[in-house]
Amino acid sequence: MVQDMQFARGLYDNYELYREQCLYNRRFKYKNILRLIFGIRNKNxxxxxxxxxxxEGRDIYLISLGHGPKKIFCWSQMHGDEPTATAAIFDIFNFFSxxxxxxxxxxxxxxTVTLHFMPMVNPDGAEVFQRRNILEIDLNRDALVRxxxxxxxxxxxxxxxxxDFGFNLHDQERIYTAGISNRxxxxxxxxxxxxxxRTINESRTNSMKLIVQLSSLLNEFIPGHIAKYDDDYEPRAYGDNFAKTGTSIVLMESGAWTEDRERQFLRKLNFVLLLMAFKSIAEETYQFENQDAYKSIPFNKELMIDFIIRNVKIIKGDKKIIADIGINYEEINLKNNKDFFFKAMIKDLGDLSVFTGFRELDADGLTLHPGKTSEQSFHSFEELNNVNPIELFENNCTNVKVDIETTEFEYSPYPFNVVLKNHAVNSNQIKVEALPNFILRKEGKFKYAVVNGFLYDANLIQLGGGNGLIIK
Ligand SMILES: [Zn+2]
Incomplete structure (x- = not known):
């Protein structure tokens, strides 16, 4: 195990030598990987x-290497918007080349082993960066009827x-902690x-032992950030069906690591984990692991929130309460499907002490004022460059009106929302599922603005990247 740890550390430290530079975020497309597949076709x-x-007629490839008797099959991205492991597979190809x-x-x-890879099982879904395929079918619920x-x-x-072993490679949402924890x-x-x-036979035992081994290796890099997905049987899912055939299946989900939304660090961990798994299977060292340790890996718990503002004073009529506000950011694909913008939502409100925010603000002593739309209206987007956001915020405004009916812009690049003509402007409300737009004041003085869930201070320093919305 000590040796394995050193080996894993070496892979981790040398990762940059093998990282496939052409894949640098999550929204890469089929044509990007096709070029790479054509590239390795010539390597013997x-x-x-x-x-x-x-x-939609995109060729799906199986890439194999090795000639050993033990067979390993890794498939990734059956959900089009879960590309982390796909990128790691191309890093692994670079490692072997x-x-x-x-x-x-x-x-x-x-x-010792023969490796088979099917990267990007769902290229049509990846093209529009969505989970399901282009028929709107979730492939992981299509294993029976196909x-x-x-x-x-x-x-x-x-x-x-x-x-002998199958690796079912996915991304999971950012909302999970490893057990009841803040990690x-x-x-x-x-x-x-x-x-x-949930019968445990020999092949499932081997999956469990391998998982125990991989999680203890991983624990050296990201202590306490490792969980079990669940323990349910889903008759329509691939892993569950493939497990029936006597193959040892390992589901691996890349989740969330701090602000690394593009999951490039998790991609690196995928690279290390898969290579260590191949090593373990080749050497059969997983067999020495204690299967019971599988039970002590904590389950995913839904306790992460993107941004939590704690202890803020909210006034309703002549009453006031102190509450936490939890905000989540949804990624909306741009029309080009190559990029995205954020749309924030109030996820929860009240005592959020059991939740952890990727970002948090202690708003003790601050009073919330729902964001208003400014009186003045503008004639074009260009004119918005002249708006002084601090002046808006001083007046408890988070929205600005523009006298046009449509725009090519899909979001507001400004630290305020843009309200188009004829849109009924209702003032922002502080309730669950509403847009988080408000001003925080201390003893009457402007302190922070929250626009589309993103925080700006009096120096307009945006605490974390973000955007405003176009309200139309
Ligand atoms: Zn998935």
């Missing part, structure tokens, strides 16, 4: 085969390979059961 350690076509590094290790792996071509491809490939789940694991009784 890889076998690249077309496994089939997506509904790189000359004069880890030569002995790679030789050992390729002689109405989507991508489902058939994954299933047929799995049946052809008959792997976001960075990586969660699951050894899926194959029946409602």
């Amino acid at each position: 350690i890889f076998t690249v085969k077309k496994a089939g076509e997506s509904f 790189a000359e004069n590094s880890y030569t002995e290790f790679k030789e050992f792996i390729l002689n 109405q989507s071509p991508e489902s058939k491809i994954l299933n047929d490939t799995f049946e052809n390979i008959k792997p 976001s789940t960075a990586i969660s694991f699951h050894a899926p059961p194959f029946d409602y009784e």
Whole structure:
């Protein structure tokens, strides 16, 4: 184990040598990975085969390397907006292609196991950065009836390979902590059961042991940020069905790490984890792990919130209360599907002491004033460059009117929201699911503005990246 730890540390420290530079955020597309697949096709350690076509006609590839008797199959991004492991797979390809590094290790792996990868099982969903495929089917609920071509491809490939180990690679939402704690789940694991009784047979035992080994390695890098996904049986899901065949399945979900929304750190952990898993399977060291330790990995709990403002004074009529306000940011895809903007929402209000914010503000002594729309209206977006946001905030305003009916802009790049003509301007309300737009004052004086859930101080310093909305 000590040796394994040193080896994992080496991979972690050397990761930058192998990181695929062409993939640098989460919204990369099929054409980006196609170029990389064509690139490795000429390298003789890889076998690249077309496994089939997506509904919209994108070729889905199976990339294999090694010639050992133990078979491992890794598939990623069956949910189009869960690309972290896909990027890590291309990092792993770079690792295996790189000359004069880890030569002995790679030789050992390729002689002992055969590795099969299907990156981006759902390229049509990835194109528009959505979970489901283009038929609006969740592929992970299509394992039984297989109405989507991508489902058939994954299933047929799995049946052809008959792997000893399968890695089902996903991203999970940012809302989870590792058990009841204040630590976001960075990586969660699951050894899926194959029946409602959650029977533990030999192949599931092996999944559990491997997970125990991987989580203890991971614990050196991100102590306490590791969880179990759940322990439910989902008859329509792939992992659960593949587990029926006697393959040891490991579900791995990349979650949240501080403000790393693009999950590039988690991608690095995926790189280390998968290589360590291959090592363990090749050496069969997972067999020495204590299966009971699987039970003590905490489950995901829904206790993370993007931004929590604590102890703020809210006035209703002549009454006042002190409450916490929890704000979550939803990512809205831009029309080009290459980028996104944020739309914030009040997720919860009241005593939020059990929750942890990725960001927090202690608003003790501050009074909330719902954001108003300014009296003055403007004729164009260009004129908005002349608006002094601090002046707006001093007047408890978070919104500005523009006298135009439509715009090409999809969000407001300003630290205020833009209200288009003819839009009924109702003032912002402080309630669950409403837009978080308000001013915080201390003894009457402006202290902070919260616009679309993002915090600005009196020097207009935006505490964390963000944007305003166009209200139309
Ligand atoms: Zn998923």
